Amino acid sequence: MNICVFCSAADLDEVYTAAAREFAELIGKRGHALVWGGSDVGLMKVVADGVQGAGGRLIGVSVEFLQHKARAETDDMIIARDLAERKALMLQHADAVVVMVGGTGTLDEATDILELKKHGMHRKPVVVLNTAGFYDGLQQQMLRMDAERFLPVPLTDLVTFAADAQEAITALGG
Incomplete structure (x- = not known):
């Protein structure tokens, strides 16, 4: 399974990096591939390192204006024109x-993916x-939207x- 991870490129507190590392290792140990923003900095690097270190594949999707931050050691790197x-x-x-x-970029990615799913443009699980x-407020807001x-x-x-991490990988069926 190719698992897309949207996350921050910032250097974060250990509470966040430890959870990201744990999830990344589950991806790699189960033979899944990581699809991610391609950056070799911050939490994106932590996730890529964890997947690669556990034997998983890396599929990076960087963007032209961030290409200088793209990870060199990937199985596949795609460069997009824009976000x-x-x-x-x-x-x-x-x-x-x-x-x-993550910050506003991650929130943008999440809401875009959910909007596409809402309109039937994909049926992929989103976790x-x-x-x-961290996302308690978002969960509360979405529960209200639903209600x-x-x-x-x-x-x-x-x-x-x-x-x-374990609950997330289980929710993906993987």
């Missing part, structure tokens, strides 16, 4: 999507790895929130 094309290529190469902690309750009928499909058909 919109990168998101589309990442989804195209993925069988499932996991959203880890939010809610490390240390007040802003979503045309049940929230459980769109996304699964997972508290830890």
Whole structure:
């Protein structure tokens, strides 16, 4: 299975890097491939290192203006023209999507993927790895959207929130 991970390129606290490393090792040990933003910095590097170190494949999708931060040691590196094309290529190469902690870029990627799923543009599982309750607010907001009928499909058909790496990999069936 090709698992797309959206996450931060920032250097983060150990509570987040440890959870990312644990999930990455589960990807690699199970023989899955990582599809990620291609960067060799921050949490993106932690995830790529973990997958590669556990024997998994790396499929990077970088973007022209960030190409200088792209990881050299990958199984495949794709360079997109812009961020919109990168998101589309990442989804195209993925069988499932996991959203880890991140900033506005990660939130943009997550909402875009969920919007496409809501409209039936893909049926891939989407899991939010809610490390240390980082996405509690988002989960609460989405529960309210569901309860007040802003979503045309049940929230459980769109996304699964997972508290830890094992719960996330289980939700993906992998």
